[in-house]
Amino acid sequence: MATEPKSRHAEASAPTSERILDAAELHFAADGFAGASMRDIAASVELNPASLYNHFPGKQALYEAVLERGLRPIFLLLDALRTTDWSPESLDEETNTLLERLAQRPHLARLIVHEALAGGENLRQLARDWLRPLYSRALATFRESATTREWEDDELPLLLMSFHHLVLGYFAAAPMLREVMEEDPYSHEAMERQSRFMRKIVRLLVVEARTDAGRDEGTHGGG
Amino acid sequence: MATEPKSRHAEASAPTSERILDAAELHFAADGFAGASMRDIAASVELNPASLYNHFPGKQALYEAVLERGLRPIFLLLDALRTTDWSPESLDEETNTLLERLAQRPHLARLIVHEALAGGENLRQLARDWLRPLYSRALATFRESATTREWEDDELPLLLMSFHHLVLGYFAAAPMLREVMEEDPYSHEAMERQSRFMRKIVRLLVVEARTDAGRDEGTHGGG
Amino acid sequence: MATEPKSRHAEASAPTSERILDAAELHFAADGFAGASMRDIAASVELNPASLYNHFPGKQALYEAVLERGLRPIFLLLDALRTTDWSPESLDEETNTLLERLAQRPHLARLIVHEALAGGENLRQLARDWLRPLYSRALATFRESATTREWEDDELPLLLMSFHHLVLGYFAAAPMLREVMEEDPYSHEAMERQSRFMRKIVRLLVVEARTDAGRDEGTHGGG
Amino acid sequence: MATEPKSRHAEASAPTSERILDAAELHFAADGFAGASMRDIAASVELNPASLYNHFPGKQALYEAVLERGLRPIFLLLDALRTTDWSPESLDEETNTLLERLAQRPHLARLIVHEALAGGENLRQLARDWLRPLYSRALATFRESATTREWEDDELPLLLMSFHHLVLGYFAAAPMLREVMEEDPYSHEAMERQSRFMRKIVRLLVVEARTDAGRDEGTHGGG
DNA sequence: GATGAATGAGGATTCATTCAT
DNA sequence: AATGAATGAATCCTCATTCAT
Numbered sequence A, B, C, D: 001m002a003t004e005p006k007s008r009h010a011e012a013s014a015p016t017s018e019r020i021l022d023a024a025e026l027h028f029a030a031d032g033f034a035g036a037s038m039r040d041i042a043a044s045v046e047l048n049p050a051s052l053y054n055h056f057p058g059k060q061a062l063y064e065a066v067l068e069r070g071l072r073p074i075f076l077l078l079d080a081l082r083t084t085d086w087s088p089e090s091l092d093e094e095t096n097t098l099l100e101r102l103a104q105r106p107h108l109a110r111l112i113v114h115e116a117l118a119g120g121e122n123l124r125q126l127a128r129d130w131l132r133p134l135y136s137r138a139l140a141t142f143r144e145s146a147t148t149r150e151w152e153d154d155e156l157p158l159l160l161m162s163f164h165h166l167v168l169g170y171f172a173a174a175p176m177l178r179e180v181m182e183e184d185p186y187s188h189e190a191m192e193r194q195s196r197f198m199r200k201i202v203r204l205l206v207v208e209a210r211t212d213a214g215r216d217e218g219t220h221g222g223g
Numbered sequence E: 001g002a003t004g005a006a007t008g009a010g011g012a013t014t015c016a017t018t019c020a021t
Numbered sequence F: 001a002a003t004g005a006a007t008g009a010a011t012c013c014t015c016a017t018t019c020a021t
Helices: A013-035 A038-044 A058-085 A087-105 A108-116 A122-146 A153-172 A172-179 A188-212 B016-035 B037-045 B049-055 B059-083 B088-103 B105-117 B118-143 B153-172 B174-181 B188-216 C015-035 C038-044 C059-083 C088-105 C106-118 C120-144 C154-173 C174-181 C187-212 D016-035 D038-044 D049-055 D057-084 D088-104 D109-116 D120-144 D153-170 D174-181 D189-216
Strands: none
Touching: A013 A038, A013 A058, A013 A108, A013 A172, A013 B016, A013 B105, A013 C187, A038 A058, A038 B049, A058 A087, A058 A108, A058 A122, A058 A153, A087 A108, A087 A153, A087 A188, A108 A122, A108 A153, A108 B016, A108 B105, A108 B153, A108 B174, A122 A153, A122 B174, A122 D088, A122 D109, A122 D120, A153 A172, A153 A188, A153 B016, A153 B105, A153 B153, A153 B174, A153 C059, A172 B153, A172 C059, A188 B188, B016 B037, B016 B049, B016 B059, B016 B105, B037 B049, B059 B105, B059 B118, B088 B153, B088 B188, B088 D057, B118 B153, B153 B174, B153 B188, B153 D057, B174 C088, C015 C038, C015 C059, C015 C106, C015 D016, C015 D109, C038 D120, C059 C088, C059 C120, C088 C106, C088 C154, C088 C187, C088 D109, C106 C120, C106 C154, C106 D016, C106 D109, C106 D153, C106 D174, C120 C154, C120 D153, C120 D174, C154 C174, C154 D153, C154 D174, C154 D189, C174 D109, C174 D120, C187 D057, C187 D153, D016 D038, D016 D057, D038 D049, D038 D057, D038 D109, D049 D088, D049 D120, D057 D109, D088 D153, D109 D153, D120 D153, D120 D189, D153 D189
16 A cells, blocks of 8 residues: 555556456457356456456446446547548548557447447447437538538438448457358458458548539439 | 137237247347347237247247248348349339338347347358358359449458448447437438438449549549 | 947047056156156157146046056066965966066056155055055965065065065166166066076075074074 | 354354255155255255355256265275175174165165166266276175175176165165055164164075085075 | 355246147 | 147246355
């Protein structure tokens, strides 16, 4: 106590808490909140289940701590996209950064998708604390930007969600990709390819769309 | 009385097995295989849990029956896309049909996404029986088509998966959309808008890409 | 109804009842009353479990019918031993007959042993209806006989039970013998050997004992 | 308080695991593995059924622990018989010791007989771990001994099994004996009588048989 | 901070039995 | 005489949580 200036909060005091969070993140991502078990999480940290309660008051609190720790930096990063100048080069770079960050902690994407599927109180909280603020600001940036003028105003949320689905989908569906494509989607090679591909999609949907704007806009313009 | 030889037990219109499948589909979609409980499913049909076993030999079999009943028509529909002529009009129409069909049974998408997340034996089976045949044939069609010549050959699987993520994502994330966008994503209005949007995306990624093909092949030099 | 003079009782009316009894005997012998299941018995006869109740009012009644049908002839046979003249030749022959009869229906022995182990109401009934009358008469015969005069009077019940254990034990322990001796105890060869052996034991314990009587009876005589 | 660091929970004297084993032994002996229920065992120890799983990972493991604890000393004892000198006095004493030991834990015999009846995986294990080693060594001892020269070589296993049936039968059939003989077979008196009787049988079948050996070898020509 | 033991609620499944057809 | 469907009670076992040590 004399030599080590521990923080006041239990979460930061010991590496044990961190190890618990790591294990919990893994299990929650794999099995969802309901599917993950305190027993398994404890076993992953080679701890008695009862010991988890010395660090977190319960399963729900542990879950929230995982979300907090994992999502904050991701969302901060996304939020920073606001300041982009929407030049193709910037978009490329920012797409790249985001994918790399997600690739570092691939469990988080699955975690969010689990929540999105399940609905319920956890999702409500996640939406309130993280998703809604993020999306509303991203939307605002979209709207201010001249870049996306090709899209109708009421299509911008859909475009935003599409990027959400595309990005999270890739990570979340990793187990499926392994089955269907018979390749490890987290391999350096696969990530590289996906990153290139995503940049291309971004260009086609955001950058080039602007260029095409004047041509054959007969489809949605009629609505 | 002469024409309806149904027992007095089944007051509801549909045969019991069908009603069980309906309830099971709902619960499996909401909570995943592990998260859904036979007890809850039975309660939804106002049946004793033991009665489920008169219709299906177990949870796993019930799950598979749900998949079979729900996915067969969808996948048959997707498979039929093979015969498309890739004209913008055909693509528009087929995109439309697919989305409408999925909208009729919005739980299925969530069910697949649950599987994709969870991995495990169920996914392996789903991949073997449904996904892999479908994707390999879709890919073949992609490849034969002159339409998508703009994409590198090794990008076609990614493009395919992107459509997977985009389409399933919309339905699967419905609970999240409700929270974040504060709108019912299954409303006629929202569906209409999403359908229009998806057609536009398809056009931008598949049809127009072809047109752009000759221009600045593979780089973002257009900016 | 006109052509077939069916007996009034359901048990005798159809071969189905008989087939049910056969299957029930097998299952009760293998797993005991509690361990055997109506479902399995029905499956053995390729019948719906509900159909059993058209022939027997319940599990308990079916069990009793099995006992009745199976044990009566055996016990009649044993009872007939009363009239033996206790000559070595007669004993040999009667031992032989008994073992052959039991070998024909090896399940019965296991059935009795199951009851003997379990105790409870079924055993009480079995004892009242079958075992007690039989043993008391067998004992009386023993006592009248000059043959067994070597044994103290209070040892005769134990001698009787010993034969019970020896005979039933061989059949009841068949699964164990298979494991331990690695041989099929129901094979003709094994049965032959066992029969010869049992006759030898009977001779040693009953016939020869008489002869030895005068020699070194220091052990029990002192009690 | 200083010398007894036990928690307040365990008011009863023995440690909980031991009390569970006691109760389990009783129930498994009475109803067999399949027939005994964790619920009942827990109730016997006044414990929540879930608590059993804090001490044993499952029903099967509990069963094996019961076997291990109960059978090891018995089988060690039997194994020690190997060193007997086959003198009448030694046999008397050893028979006595064995019966006394079994009488101390009369449930074990029923437990083994249950297994012998049921067959299945448990029996296979019991045979492999306990019975087969024991019997093969006992047989070897029999064979080396000059004592049993009267018996044919292929009769020795049967003789061995006969002792098995006689000894276990007495204990296993206790419920039946109570019904049929209307006496408690575990009473001191009954045990004393049975012990005397068993010694006599052993003498007649093993010791005296040797003496008779020269007389009328193998036939019942004595009549 | 860690743990062994205890527990109530709930998990899937089996069982004997009933009843209308 | 046979059956499909229904059911309440019981089966083994898991879960998150608590508590004394």
